[in-house]
Amino acid sequence: MAELNPVSPRKRNRRNLPWILFQWILQVIFAFWLRYQSRGKEHLPAEVGGLMVSNHQSFLDPLLIGLPLNRPVSFMARDSLFRIPILGPFLRYEFVIPISRRAASSTSFRAAIQNIENGNFVGIFPEGTRTEDGEVQRFKPGFLALLKRTDCAIYPIGIAGAFHALPRGAYFLRPRPVRVIFGEPIPSTLVRDYCERGAEKELLELTRQRVSECQQQAEEWVLPEHIR
Structure with missing residues (x-):
């Protein structure tokens, strides 16, 4: 298991210098090549942590979600990625949490919980x-x-266009428009109520429904760009 690196409360409201530079470069590239746009950031709190839940269209997705944000997001990613040269050290530096696909690790879950309780995403x-x-x-x-x-609250996110920009099996980024919707959160009080009632299946379906609604909004937003 790769070494875990939780975001401390001191660092939760700012990006480190390498990410700021990387973010600026990506903003220029994505704005030109993907006509990238996002909306709904006002639904994200300035201080409180939470769980961001998104649909998964491509390897670009973590970058697309983090691109317009000033706060770091600790994504959970498969541990095999940490063994890739250059990528592995970068993931550690950007607080990505490794998790095994074969068996969920209690260490990974503890790191995720610590990040949320420290006020991070x-x-x-x-x-x-x-x-x-x-x-x-x-x-x-x-x-x-x-x-x-x-x-914590759940923050649903919908991504559209990334599937066409970098589909499974593709090696090159295609010039396709991409949109990201940050939806209204499922408040922590409602999440806690579902969990206390043992209604996890209902909470799972509610979360999927909210993400699907965001994804549909993103699809409708990106559609005029596709038909140009």
């Missing part, structure tokens, strides 16, 4: 893998274990 893709057709797939329930052990 943790990002996950509950589909488990990238979509094969651009649609939102069935959600895996593993992230519900986090919600049972910490008091």
Whole structure:
């Protein structure tokens, strides 16, 4: 398991210098090549932590979500990525949390919980893998274990266009428009109520529904760009 590096409360409201430079470069590239736009950032709190839940269209998704934000997001990513030269050290430096696909690690969950309780965002893709057709797939329930052990809101996110810009099996970024919607949160009080009633399946479906609604809004937003 790769070494974990939680975001401290002191660092939660600012990016480090390498990310700021990388973010600026990506903003220029994505604005030109992907006509990237996002909306709904006002739904994200300035100080409080939470769990970001998004559909998964491509390897670009963590960058697309983090691009317009000033706060770091600790995404959970498969541990094999940390063994890739250059990428692995960068992921550690950017507070990415490694997790094994074969067996959920209590260490990874503790790191995620610590990040949320420190007032940070943790990002996950509950589909488990990238979509094969651009649609939102069935959600895996593993992230519900986090919600049972910490008091936080869920922030649904919908991505559209990334599936066409970098589909499965593609090696080059295609010039396709991309949109990201940050939806209204599922408040922590409602999340806690579902968990206390043992209604995890209902919470899972509610979360998927909210993400699907955001993704549909993003699709409708990006559609005029596709037909130009």
